[in-house]
Amino acid sequence: MASDTAITDKTGFRIPSMSVIGPILALAILILIGALLNPNFLGAGNITNVLARSAFIGIIAVGMTFVITAGGLDLSVGSMAAFIAGLMILVMNAALPTLGVGVPIILLGMLTALVAGVLAGLLNGFLITTLGIEAFIVTLGTMGIYRSLVTWLADGGTLSLDFGLRTFYRPVYFDGILGISWPIIVFALVVIIGEIFMSRSRFGRHCAATGSNEHVAHYSNVNVNRTRLLTYAMLGVLVGVATIMYVPRLGSASASTGVLWELEAIAAVIIGGTVLQGGFGRVWGTVIGVLILSLIDNILNLTDLVSPYLNGAIQGVIIILAVILQREAKAKG
Amino acid sequence: MKTLLAGSVALTLGATASFAQDTKVIGVSIPAATHGWAGGMNYHAQETVKRLEEVYPNLDFVLATASDAGKQVNDIEDMVATRNIDALVVLPFESDPLTPPVQAVAEGGAWVTVVDRGLSVEGIEDLYVAGDNSGFGRVSGEYMAEMMPDGGKIVVLRGIPTTIDNMRVEGFEAAIEGSGIEVIGMEHGNWNRDDSFNVMQDFLSKHEQIDAVWASDDDMAVGVLAAIDAAGRDDVQFVLGGAGMKEMIKRVMDGDKMIPADVTYPPAMIATAIEMTAVGMTSNAPVSGTFTIGSVLITPENAEDYYYPDSPF
Numbered sequence: 001m002a003s004d005t006a007i008t009d010k011t012g013f014r015i016p017s018m019s020v021i022g023p024i025l026a027l028a029i030l031i032l033i034g035a036l037l038n039p040n041f042l043g044a045g046n047i048t049n050v051l052a053r054s055a056f057i058g059i060i061a062v063g064m065t066f067v068i069t070a071g072g073l074d075l076s077v078g079s080m081a082a083f084i085a086g087l088m089i090l091v092m093n094a095a096l097p098t099l100g101v102g103v104p105i106i107l108l109g110m111l112t113a114l115v116a117g118v119l120a121g122l123l124n125g126f127l128i129t130t131l132g133i134e135a136f137i138v139t140l141g142t143m144g145i146y147r148s149l150v151t152w153l154a155d156g157g158t159l160s161l162d163f164g165l166r167t168f169y170r171p172v173y174f175d176g177i178l179g180i181s182w183p184i185i186v187f188a189l190v191v192i193i194g195e196i197f198m199s200r201s202r203f204g205r206h207c208a209a210t211g212s213n214e215h216v217a218h219y220s221n222v223n224v225n226r227t228r229l230l231t232y233a234m235l236g237v238l239v240g241v242a243t244i245m246y247v248p249r250l251g252s253a254s255a256s257t258g259v260l261w262e263l264e265a266i267a268a269v270i271i272g273g274t275v276l277q278g279g280f281g282r283v284w285g286t287v288i289g290v291l292i293l294s295l296i297d298n299i300l301n302l303t304d305l306v307s308p309y310l311n312g313a314i315q316g317v318i319i320i321l322a323v324i325l326q327r328e329a330k331a332k333g
Numbered sequence: 334m335k336t337l338l339a340g341s342v343a344l345t346l347g348a349t350a351s352f353a354q355d356t357k358v359i360g361v362s363i364p365a366a367t368h369g370w371a372g373g374m375n376y377h378a379q380e381t382v383k384r385l386e387e388v389y390p391n392l393d394f395v396l397a398t399a400s401d402a403g404k405q406v407n408d409i410e411d412m413v414a415t416r417n418i419d420a421l422v423v424l425p426f427e428s429d430p431l432t433p434p435v436q437a438v439a440e441g442g443a444w445v446t447v448v449d450r451g452l453s454v455e456g457i458e459d460l461y462v463a464g465d466n467s468g469f470g471r472v473s474g475e476y477m478a479e480m481m482p483d484g485g486k487i488v489v490l491r492g493i494p495t496t497i498d499n500m501r502v503e504g505f506e507a508a509i510e511g512s513g514i515e516v517i518g519m520e521h522g523n524w525n526r527d528d529s530f531n532v533m534q535d536f537l538s539k540h541e542q543i544d545a546v547w548a549s550d551d552d553m554a555v556g557v558l559a560a561i562d563a564a565g566r567d568d569v570q571f572v573l574g575g576a577g578m579k580e581m582i583k584r585v586m587d588g589d590k591m592i593p594a595d596v597t598y599p600p601a602m603i604a605t606a607i608e609m610t611a612v613g614m615t616s617n618a619p620v621s622g623t624f625t626i627g628s629v630l631i632t633p634e635n636a637e638d639y640y641y642p643d644s645p646f
Contacts, residue, residue, distance in 0.1 A: 038539060045564070046538040053531055156366030156375040157645020158552075160580070174563050249530065250559050256368045256525050256552075301520055301535035308521050309494055 022325040023272055023288040026318065030295045038302040048181060050291075050298050052173070055183035056081070058290040059242040061265040062194040062283055063235030065274050068266070069198070069281030070231045071211035074124060075139040077239050078261030079146035084116045084243045085253035086150040089159045101168050109169075109247070113240040120146070121236020125229035143262070151255040158254040166251035173248040183245045190238065194283040204281075207231060211278025267315075268293055271322040292318060357419040357614050358393045360412035361607060362405055363448075364426050365398040368524050369552040370576050373600030373646025374424070381604040385611050392611055402426040406434045413438055420444035420614055422606050428453045428496070444613060448606045450497065460613070461623045462606040464598045466497050467504035469628040473547060473573055473596050474508025476630055480571065480593070484513020485544030488536045490522035490529050490553045501549060517543070522553040529556030537564045545571050551578035551595065558591060576600070577631065577639055578646055586636040595631040597639060600646055602626050 034041040060077050067074050092109040099105040120142070127138040153159060161169065176182045198204040206227045209217040218224050247253070270276055271292055272285025293315060300311050361382065366372040375398060382394040395416050399405035405426045412418045421438050425431035425447065432453040439445045439457050447458040477487065489505070492498040498521075506516075518536050522529035529548065533556060536543065546561075546569060548554035554574030561569050574581055575596040584592040605626065613620040631639050 040538045043538065046535075049531075049534045049538065053534070151366050151372075154372070155645040156372030158369055158372070250526050250555060252526065252555070254369065254526075255366055255372070257527070259367075259525075297531065298535055301532055302539050304518075308519075 020273070022322060023285055023292065026271075026322060027288050027292055027295070030292060030299065034295065034299045034302070037299065037305070041299070041302060044179070046298070046302075048179075048184070050294055051187070052181050052183045054290050054294040055187040056242045056246050057261060057264050057268060057293070058187045058287060059190050059238050059245070060235070060261065061268040061286045061290050062190050063231075063238035064265045064269050065194065065272075065281045065283050065286045066198070066204075066207055066231040067235050068269055068274055068276060069204075069211050069278055070207040070228050071214065071278030072128065072135045072228055072231060073139065073266070074232065074235055075136065075262045076120075076124060076142040076146060077235065077265060078258035078263075079143045079150070080117070080120050080236070080239050080258075081243050081246065081261060082150045082253055082255070082257035082259075083146035083153075084113050084120070084240055085247050085257055086153045086159045087116055088113045088243060088247055089161050089251075089253055090153060092165060093162050096162055096165060101164050105165065106169055106172070110244050113243045113247075114237060115240075117236040117238070117240025117243070118233055119236070120239070121233040122229070124236070125232030128232065129225040129228045147255065150253060150257070154254055156255070158252050161247065161251040166248070169248040169251070171248070173245060186241065186245060190241065191283060191287050198281055198283045203227070203230070208279055208281065211275075212280070264293060267319050271319060289322075292322075356391050356393055358395060358416050359420045359422060359607070359610055359614065360395045360397070360409070360416065360418040361422045361603075362397050362399065362408050362412070363424045363603060364405070365400045367400065369578055369646050370524070370550070370598070370600050373578075373644055374603050376645050377601040377604045378607065381607045385607065389611055389615055392614060394607075399426060402430040405431060409434050409438060413441065413443075418443055420446065420610050422446045422448065422603075422610050424448040424603060424606075425450045425452065432457070444610065446606050446610045448603055459621045460606070460609060462602055462609065462626070463624075464602055464626050465628050466500040466598075469575060469596055469598050470501035470504025470506075470549075471508045472628045472630050473501075473549065473575060474505040476573060476594055476596070477505075477514060477545065477547060478509050478512035481512070481514055481545065484515065486515050486517045486540070486542055487545045487547060488518040488533075488540070488543055489516055489520075489547045490532060490549055490557065491519060492521070492524040492550060492553075494521060505547065505549075522548070522550075522556065524550050524552055526552050526556040529553035530560050531556075533557045533560035534564070537561070537566060543569050545569065546573070548572050548574045550574055551576050551581040554581060554592070561591075576646075579641060579644060582631060582636050582640045585631055585633055586640065588633050593632070595636075595639075597629045597631060599626060600644075 040046055088109045091112045092105055095105055095108055124139055124142055127133050128135045172182055176185060206222045209222050210224050210227045214224055268289035269286050271289035272282055274281040296315050300306055361378060363374060363378055364371050366375040378396060382396055385392060386394060395412055397408035399408050421443055423435055428450055435445060435452060436457050445458045446460040448462050449464060491502060517540055520532045522532050546557050548557045551574040554572050557572050571591055571593050576598045577595060581592055581595050585595050609620045612618055
């Protein structure tokens with residue numbers, strides 16, 4: 001699969017293939033267009049906003065990269081994020097009279113999100129690996145379950161964090177170190193750890209082997225089921241991490257939280273060069289995919305060139321183009 | 334006393350029994366609680382059904398919520414096939430796809446009450462209960478013009494692209510015409526907090542000076558306020574939302590400068606529709622026709638009348 005990332009020309013000089021340059025090129029063109037269209041585009045404020053709001057989908061998409069690389073899929077992450085956000089708000093509001101506003105209650109909320117995330121991920125993984133049900137079906141089912149649960153918890157309305165608590169928790173989204181906000185820092189850390197896992201660890205190799213050919217992987221002494229289970233659990237934890245960053249932003253969760261996040265995350269993974277059928281994954285590519293998707297939205301909001309009705313169409317065109325570019329490259333390589 | 338009570342209970346039971354053959358079934362089909370307003374509407378629908386089932390022992394209610402137009406058509410077909418409904422109260426998910434199935438129900442002889450979103454063919458429904466969408470825009474625009482007598486620069490967040498949204502925006506634009514108010518940006522926030530937060534962040538990057546925001550919905554106003562707050566901008570004087578979310582009404586009541594007013598578009602209109610249908614089924618009072626619920630400007634003076642702390646919205 002290494003041949004996927006580079007092709008060798010006649011002189012033996014390795015030039016990066018289209019699947020490597022494609023996404024980077026697209027991102028560079030987008031940044032150029034943005035800078036030409038609006039002078040504020042490259043301003044620190046705008047860059048911070050875009051990176052910080054990309055962090056939710058980005059953190060989830062890193063986990064999704066592993067799931068897809070191992071030949072799986074998870075459609076439940078958006079609903080799961082909404083459910084975990086709702087649960088976190090309920091737990092924190094309930095603990096408020098005993099714990100009061102302070103660091104312990106924030107830690108309790110974070111712990112709730114992580115535990116709920118890992119349990120939700122393990123549930124998906126268990127149904128898929130141990131019971132052998134198709135990933136598409138299992139996560140389609142849990143997608144509906146979590147979405148209904150959050151609607152039910154919120155009684156059809158919106159769950160809101162206690163106002164005092166929200167003020168105290170707010171800096172987790174809006175503040176940071178040296179002017180870089182926390183979501184960006186956490187996103188960067190997740191990406192670095194994810195990249196190391198994917199390209200340098202045995203777990204990453206097992207994921208690729210499992211996704212490439214389950215049977216060959218099995219006979220090569222890879223525990224296919226455990227590898228898959230771990231990818232779902234890891235994705236669950238990352239959904240929890242994303243929720244920890246999400247809740248302090250608006251301090252609320254409702255049935256409309258995280259709608260279509262799963263598709264955005266999957267699209268980002270594919271734009272970044274990970275193969276949808278599994279077997280090959282690239283964490284840094286996913287990051288570029290996430291940035292491409294959120295930059296399109298940002299640029300369209302900053303200009304009046306295109307009717308806002310067409311935002312979705314432009315995103316769609318870019319997703320399809322990115323995949324076509326990669327396939328052409330693969331056919332040639 | 335005890336015997337008297339027992340007697341009256343027996344009498345009531347007897348009366349119910351003799352009416353049993355006359356029990357009428359009212360089907361209620363509404364969109365699912367996918368955003369704040371719809372959540373409030375679901376709450377009011379459930380409360381009303383619960384209450385009316387006690388008031389009218391000879392009325393039965395079937396309540397179904399649908400997450401898309403296709404599911405809603407199925408719900409209505411099921412109500413006709415399995416519950417043999419005498420009346421249908423429907424808040425159509427979308428006008429066009431729901432028109433033929435609702436027309437079939439009306440042709441089958443059932444009473445039809447349409448709520449909020451009209452059907453594509455006129456004359457199907459017996460009763461039409463609706464909010465006033467152009468009025469919603471007009472009242473909002475008039476308030477903006479009144480608050481900014483010298484004009485100013487505003488940005489507008491629109492809802493999901495639909496005819497409702499178009500009517501509101503047209504009403505708003507007509508009302509601010511000639512007032513000196515300039516709309517410097519208009520984008521869809523999709524009646525969603527997160528989308529509106531992002532759109533407002535981008536508006537703040539794009540424009541140096543924004544005097545006010547027409548968020549056109551309270552959920553969107555929440556996202557807008559968070560974005561302004563995070564950007565630390567003090568040029569925005571106020572944000573006008575709409576629909577009457579309880580948290581926003583509370584802020585109006587408390588005299589919050591950023592939320593000086595709100596415009597109603599009550600989710601409780603579903604209760605009006607169910608109630609009037611029940612009256613039509615059980616009495617001789619004529620209820621057919623059109624019932625338009627006006628959009629009212631909520632200010633600190635009258636906010637208390639529109640504050641429902643128990644509703645989820």
